[in-house]
Amino acid sequence: MYNLLLKEFKIGVSPFFYVLPFLTGALMLIPGWLYFLVILYFCFITIPNMFGGYKSQNDLIFTSIMPVTKRDMVKARVSFIVILELLHIVVAMIYSIFTLHLYPDMMYIFLKPTLGFWGLCFVMLAIFNLIFISMYYKTSYKYGAPAFAANAGAVLFAGGAEWLALQNSYVSDLFKGAGSDNLGAHLLILLAGIVIFALFTFIAYHIANKRFEKVEM
Amino acid sequence: MLALDIRNVSKKYEHFHLKNVSFQLEKGYIMGFIGSNGAGKTTTIKSILNLIRLDSGEIHIMGKNMDQHEVELKQEIGSAFGDINFYTRTKVRTLTNVIKPFYKNWDDDTYHKYLKKFNLIEDKKISELSTGMKVKYSLALALSHGAKLLILDEPTSGLDPVARDNLLDIFRELVQDGEISILFSTHITSDLEKCADFITFMHNGKIINSAEKEEFVDAxxxxxxxxxxxxxxxxxxxxxxxxxxxxxxxxxxxxxxxxxxxxxxxxxxxxxxxxxxxxxxxxxx
The missing domain is CATH 3.30.70 (Alpha-Beta Plaits)
Structure with missing residues (x-):
């Protein structure tokens, strides 16, 4: 599994995609922006490029002829996605510290980049992973429809969260008003987000495993 | 000892049926696997490598069941697909560095020996290698991890007569010590007249005949x-x-x-x- 993960890092994606989190993360510095987009860029750009590369380079057969189990192939791929997602979130979180200090009196229309907001980002990626990973492993090469469905799921969640914060005064206060300083509540939302992310990704991995067993090269 | 033992392998697709395929390859020999395009050669090779799920039948390599010992046996198998390219924009050196940790018997000295012998340049990208060079690179990789069974799908297709002859000479050299066995599929029958010990002939998903070359022709x-x-x-x-x-x-x-x-x-x-x-x-x- 370790060697497969190493393979993903070395030839799985162009090194550009290790730099991308720092570029998209810099978008956090735009005052009062729709910050969900910063994380969504991973889903919009990195995922289709990555999986397009696997398809065009015949990665499925390349990996299958090596002495590895199908289970490890899925495990390494899912781990690689998770590592890239974490890289995107952590880098964006670091940028957000600067944002909060640069514009302390900002009136937010969209969600403020609080710890709770990052919890919501984890939930958004959880939905993305569940849809994308489980759908992709039906064939292990068709990535268009899974990426479209997973992006739709993630965008709907982000849109829903923003809409709720616009419509509901309690949610608005929690994420944009005085409640955004409630560290306890936000830490709890972040933790819940991480748990949902772990759980959904784990479920996606299991579904993928079962489906990949039946895939023929 | 049998390097490869295929017993009653069947696999049904919507438009193609691999019907009860059985043949054996003795250790230390070259078997040519012939048949026209679409005869089922690649499907058989894919089933040997466990890339497709069989409807029925068994595959034994070096006496062990492939289904049960897949990872262990793949350490002993080297394969090359003449018409499928992998990571073409990657340099030979980078790709080798990715591949070698997977094999416990990898030997760098052997690898460099074959690079030199085959005139392969590590700084070239896979796409810059000629068709023959790509097959030689696959062979260098297989031999460096001590593969005992080489399964080659159409390795000579698309090669010029000189490169083909050169590759066939290499095949003969490899089996000389009796340790390595080669199964290679082709539709270029003259290749087999030059170097195969055994011939297996397949048509429409069925084995028509599998025998020692002279015996095969004499029949x-x-x-x-x-x-x-x-x-x-x-x-x-x-x-x-x-x-x-x-x-x-x-x-x-x-x-x-x-x-x-x-x-x-x-x-x-x-x-x-x-x-x-x-x-x-x-x-x-």
Whole structure:
């Protein structure tokens, strides 16, 4: 599994995609922006490029002829996605510290980049992973429809969260008003987000495993 | 000892059926796997490598069941697909560095020895290698991890005659010590006349014949004669072609009666392949 993960890092994606989190993360510095987009860029750009590369380079057969189990192939791929997602979130979180200090009196229309907001980002990626990973492993090469469905799921969640914060005064206060300083509540939302992310990704991995067993090269 | 033992392998697709495929390859020999395009050679090779799920049958490599010992056996198998390229924009060096940690018996000295022997340049990208060089690179990788069974799908297709001859010489060299066995599929029958010890012939998903090369060829005779003579042997012929002067047809040696005075010759592999395929196609119609 370790060697497969190493393979993903070395030839799985162009090194550009290790730099991308720092570029998209810099978008956090735009005052009062729709910050969900910063994380969504991973889903919009990195995922289709990555999986397009696997398809065009015949990665499925390349990996299958090596002495590895199908289970490890899925495990390494899912781990690689998770590592890239974490890289995107952590880098964006670091940028957000600067944002909060640069514009302390900002009136937010969209969600403020609080710890709770990052919890919501984890939930958004959880939905993305569940849809994308489980759908992709039906064939292990068709990535268009899974990426479209997973992006739709993630965008709907982000849109829903923003809409709720616009419509509901309690949610608005929690994420944009005085409640955004409630560290306890936000830490709890972040933790819940991480748990949902772990759980959904784990479920996606299991579904993928079962489906990949039946895939023929 | 059998390097490869395929027993009653079947696999049904919507438009193609691999029917009860069985053949064996002795350790230390080269087996040529022939058949026309679409005969099922690649499907059989994929089933050997466990890339497809079998409907029934078993595959044993070095005496072990592939299904149960897949990871362990893949340490001992080297493979090359003539028409599938991997990571073409990656440099040879980078790709080797990715591949080698997967193999516990990887030997850098052997790898460099073969790079030198095959004139492979590590700084080249895979896409910059010629077709022959790509096959040689796959061979260098396989030999560096101590592969005992080489499974090569159409390794000589697309190569010029010089490169083909060169590759066939390498195959002969590899099996000299009796440790390495090679199964290679091709539709270029002259390759096999040069280097194969055994021939397995497949058509429409079925094994037509699998035998030692001389025995394989000796099992058939190519007859030619007048139209009147055709009527004498028609029933026994596997298939035949007629022309203005008479006919040419293939017959099993055991069915051939030399007292009929029909001119006979030993066929080459291409003729056997053509006439046997003709018979199968006629039957299928």
């Amino acid at each position: 058939y005779r190519l007859l030619s004669g007048t139209k009147e003579q055709l009527n004498l042997v028609k029933e026994q012929l596997i298939s035949y072609k007629t022309n203005l002067f008479g006919f040419t047809g293939l017959i099993h040696t055991k069915d051939f009666d030399s007292s009929q005075n029909v001119k006979s010759a030993i066929p080459n592999l291409e003729e056997i392949m053509i006439y046997c395929s003709k018979k199968e196609d006629t039957q299928d119609v």
